[in-house]
Amino acid sequence: MDKKTVFSGIQATSNQHLGNYLGAIKNWVEMQKQYDNYFCVVDLHTVTVPQDPDTLRANIREVAGLLFAAGIDEDNSTVFIQSHVKAHSELAWLLNCITPMGWLHRMTQFKEKSEKAKDEVSVGLFDYPVLQAADILLYDTNLVPVGEDQKQHVELCRDIAQRFNYRYGEVFVLPDAYIPPVGGRVMGLSNPDKKMSKSEEKKDDSIFLLDAPDQIRAKIKKATTDSHREIKFDEKRSGVNNLLTIYQLVTEKTRDQIEDHFAGKSYKDLKEQLAEAVIETLEPLQQRYRELTGEKGYLEAMLNRGAKRAEARAETKLRQVYEKIGLR
Ligand code: AMP
Numbered sequence: 001m002d003k004k005t006v007f008s009g010i011q012a013t014s015n016q017h018l019g020n021y022l023g024a025i026k027n028w029v030e031m032q033k034q035y036d037n038y039f040c041v042v043d044l045h046t047v048t049v050p051q052d053p054d055t056l057r058a059n060i061r062e063v064a065g066l067l068f069a070a071g072i073d074e075d076n077s078t079v080f081i082q083s084h085v086k087a088h089s090e091l092a093w094l095l096n097c098i099t100p101m102g103w104l105h106r107m108t109q110f111k112e113k114s115e116k117a118k119d120e121v122s123v124g125l126f127d128y129p130v131l132q133a134a135d136i137l138l139y140d141t142n143l144v145p146v147g148e149d150q151k152q153h154v155e156l157c158r159d160i161a162q163r164f165n166y167r168y169g170e171v172f173v174l175p176d177a178y179i180p181p182v183g184g185r186v187m188g189l190s191n192p193d194k195k196m197s198k199s200e201e202k203k204d205d206s207i208f209l210l211d212a213p214d215q216i217r218a219k220i221k222k223a224t225t226d227s228h229r230e231i232k233f234d235e236k237r238s239g240v241n242n243l244l245t246i247y248q249l250v251t252e253k254t255r256d257q258i259e260d261h262f263a264g265k266s267y268k269d270l271k272e273q274l275a276e277a278v279i280e281t282l283e284p285l286q287q288r289y290r291e292l293t294g295e296k297g298y299l300e301a302m303l304n305r306g307a308k309r310a311e312a313r314a315e316t317k318l319r320q321v322y323e324k325i326g327l328r
C-alpha cells in the first residue's frame with residue numbers, strides 16, 4: 001500500500017530508439033514491481049511541434065504498444081494516453097499562472113528545439129516543461145525515471161511545486177529524477193559525440209526498436225570507431241566507448257568481464273557480437289509488439305483501463321488544487 005509512486009512520460013513519435021529503451025523504458029520495466037507506476041504517452045507534448053493527424057494517431061498506438069511489448073504490465077503499472085486524462089491540461093493551465101517566464105527561458109531543451117524550428121516556435125513548445133510538471137505533480141510522484149536530457153525539466157517541476165506549496169499550502173509532493181548510472185545518455189552510432197535521437201536525416205545514427213535484424217547489423221557495422229586497437233571503456237574514445245556501453249546494457253555483464261572478453265579481439269568482432277546481442281534483446285520485444293497490435297481492440301482496451309485508473313487519481317489532486325487557489 002505504501003509503495004512510492006513513479007511517473008514517466010514518452011512522446012508519441014515514431015522511431016523510438018535504443019536510447020529511449022536503455023535510458024528509460026528498460027528501467028521502467030525493471031523498477032515496476034517496487035513502485036506504484038504511471039507511464040504516459042505524452043501526446044499533448046508531441047503536438048508542440050507540427051504533426052500530421054493520421055501519422056500522430058498511428059504513432060500514439062505504436063508507442064503504447066512498445067511499452068507493453070517491452071514488458072510493462074497492467075498488474076504493476078498504469079499505462080495511458082495523456083490527452084485521455086483532461087486533468088493534465090487543466091493543471092498545466094493553473095501552473096502556468098504561477099510559473100515565471102524567466103524559468104522557462106532557461107530550459108536548454110527549449111533553446112535547442114526552438115533553434116531547429118526557427119519560425120515555427122509555438123507557445124506550446126515554450127510551455128512544454130509546465131505541462132510536464134503537471135503530469136508529474138498530479139500523481140504525488142516521488143521518482144521520475146528519465147534519460148539525462150530530462151533532468152532540468154524535473155528540477156523545474158520541483159521549483160514549480162515548491163512555489164505552489166509556499167503560496168497556497170502543502171499540496172504537491174516534490175519529485176526526484178532517477179537517471180540510470182549507465183545508459184542515461186546513449187550516443188549516436190555515426191556521430192558518437194551527440195546523443196542518439198529520432199531524427200530522420202540521421203537514420204544510420206540510431207537503432208530503432210522496430211528495425212529488422214539486417215538493418216541493425218548494417219548500422220552497427222558502419223558505426224564510428226577510432227584508429228586505436230584496444231577494446232576498452234574510455235570516455236575519450238567516444239565511439240568505441242558507446243558501443244561497449246550498449247553491449248554492457250544489453251548483456252548485463254560487468255565492464256571487467258567485457259574488457260576481458262574482447263581482449264585481443266578486433267573492432268569487427270566487437271561490432272558483430274554487439275549486433276547479435278542487440279538483436280537478441282529486441283527480437284522478443286518485436287514479437288510481442290506484433291502480437292499485441294495484431295489483435296484488434298486489445299491495446300485499446302488496456303489503454304482505456306489505464307486512463308480510468310489514472311483519471312481517478314488525477315481528479316482527486318486537481319480538486320485539491322482548485323480549492324487551494326479559491327476556484328471552488
Ligand atoms: P522522448 O522519446 O523524447 O519522449 O524520450 C523518452 C525517454 O527517453 C526520456 O526519458 C528521455 O530522457 C530518454 N532518452 C531519449 N534519448 C535518449 C538517449 N539518447 N539516451 C538515453 N536516454 C534517452
Ligand code: TRP
Pocket residue numbers: 007008009010011042045131132135136144146150153
Ligand atoms: N519531456 C519528456 C521527454 O521528452 C517526456 C515527458 C513528458 C515526461 N511528461 C513527462 C517525462 C513527465 C517524465 C515525466 O522525454
